[in-house]
Amino acid sequence: MAELTPVKPLPLPRDTTRQSRGLLYGALSQRVNRIAGLFIVLFVVVHVAGLAVVYSGVLKPVLRQMPWLAHVSEDTWFHVIYFFLFPAVVFHTLYSLKLLVMDFGVRVSYRWSFWTIVGLAVAAGLWGAFGYVSH
Amino acid sequence: MTATMSTHVRIFRSDPSADEASRYDEFDVSGPDGMRVLDVLRSVYENQAHDLAFQYACRIGRCGTCGVKVNGKPVLACQERATEAMTIEPLSPFPVLRDLVIDRDEVEEHYLELDLSPQRAAEHPGTTDPIDPASGRQIGILGTCISCMICVSGCPAVADRPFDGPAFMIQLRRLADLPADEAPRLEQAIDHGMLECFGCDACTQLCPADLSPADAIRSFRREALLGRGRKSGGKRG
Numbered sequence: 001m002a003e004l005t006p007v008k009p010l011p012l013p014r015d016t017t018r019q020s021r022g023l024l025y026g027a028l029s030q031r032v033n034r035i036a037g038l039f040i041v042l043f044v045v046v047h048v049a050g051l052a053v054v055y056s057g058v059l060k061p062v063l064r065q066m067p068w069l070a071h072v073s074e075d076t077w078f079h080v081i082y083f084f085l086f087p088a089v090v091f092h093t094l095y096s097l098k099l100l101v102m103d104f105g106v107r108v109s110y111r112w113s114f115w116t117i118v119g120l121a122v123a124a125g126l127w128g129a130f131g132y133v134s135h
Numbered sequence: 136m137t138a139t140m141s142t143h144v145r146i147f148r149s150d151p152s153a154d155e156a157s158r159y160d161e162f163d164v165s166g167p168d169g170m171r172v173l174d175v176l177r178s179v180y181e182n183q184a185h186d187l188a189f190q191y192a193c194r195i196g197r198c199g200t201c202g203v204k205v206n207g208k209p210v211l212a213c214q215e216r217a218t219e220a221m222t223i224e225p226l227s228p229f230p231v232l233r234d235l236v237i238d239r240d241e242v243e244e245h246y247l248e249l250d251l252s253p254q255r256a257a258e259h260p261g262t263t264d265p266i267d268p269a270s271g272r273q274i275g276i277l278g279t280c281i282s283c284m285i286c287v288s289g290c291p292a293v294a295d296r297p298f299d300g301p302a303f304m305i306q307l308r309r310l311a312d313l314p315a316d317e318a319p320r321l322e323q324a325i326d327h328g329m330l331e332c333f334g335c336d337a338c339t340q341l342c343p344a345d346l347s348p349a350d351a352i353r354s355f356r357r358e359a360l361l362g363r364g365r366k367s368g369g370k371r372g
Contacts, residue, residue, distance in 0.1 A: 017214055018216055019209075019210045020208040020218070020221075021218065024208055024337055025337070026291065026340060027291050030333065030337075099333065103334070103353060104360065104361070
């Protein structure tokens with residue numbers, strides 16, 4: 001009789017009798033990914049609009065109305081945005097890459113991958129904060 | 136002496152046929168420590184609300200009929216341990232027949248529509264189909280889905296997008312792995328919203344049958360990207 005190929009189980013510790021108490025990682029990661037994506041899109045839109053106003057000749061009248069816009073990125077408080085931007089970019093990029101890689105057959109635990117990506121995103125945020133503080 | 140526990144439970148009540156607004160009724164229940172949500176529901180039904188509608192059959196997590204949402208998470212009532220405070224609701228996004236009982240007609244129609252019997256290219260030879268043991272085991276594992284709809288209820292993609300849900304994908308995957316089946320299961324999966332899944336694995340975490348519908352979906356995606364001949368998925372530890 002042919003020997004059965006062992007099916008390698010995923011390391012997914014779970015207690016079926018306490019499902020309602022734990023984190024639902026899928027829903028959480030989906031929400032965090034969306035918030036991060038939304039933040040990145042908003043940042044890019046505002047960034048491009050700001051640059052257009054500052055550098056486009058056509059929009060010079062707008063710049064005359066808002067002269068502070070040309071120097072806004074030099075203000076220290078503006079750098080607070082990196083506290084959020086860096087983690088958002090790191091989380092969104094790594095989580096999306098994880099999904100792509102999994103579509104090609106790589107098996108990854110949703111638990112440790114979520115916490116690893118969150119950890120890296122938090123580290124990126126702390127790095128941004130360190131840059132702000134040391135400025 | 137057996138340890139006891141008390142729980143304060145809010146239960147969704149609704150009777151669409153009576154044209155009344157839905158509401159939450161609150162009950163206090165005491166019972167043995169470690170009692171399940173189903174024990175709480177049965178106690179409420181027997182002692183406090185004789186008109187409470189809920190479903191169950193096997194009580195051992197195998198029939199898949201007692202699915203409810205506890206504190207927002209879909210679970211099998213017969214398996215889930217009661218906590219000190221619970222809100223119990225019917226599984227979403229299904230229509231509610233009454234209280235915690237959902238209308239499964241739509242589910243059954245979906246299964247029928249998917250044509251989940253092997254679709255052969257030629258007439259059945261009348262003999263047993265040869266199949267390698269590993270594939271047979273894999274197909275058998277995928278066949279242990281109990282159709283409880285907990286994965287569908289917990290799937291964020293089902294709530295947001297035109298996606299039938301993980302439970303249907305795992306059945307399609309089972310047929311796709313079956314050598315005798317010649318139906319275009321990948322195309323069927325795509326038609327039923329497989330590409331709308333964003334691989335969050337909520338279904339894997341919630342499945343009471345220890346399956347991974349997300350892995351089954353990923354097998355379809357891998358097949359779409361790289362063609363057939365790859366190992367399928369859907370089993371997890």
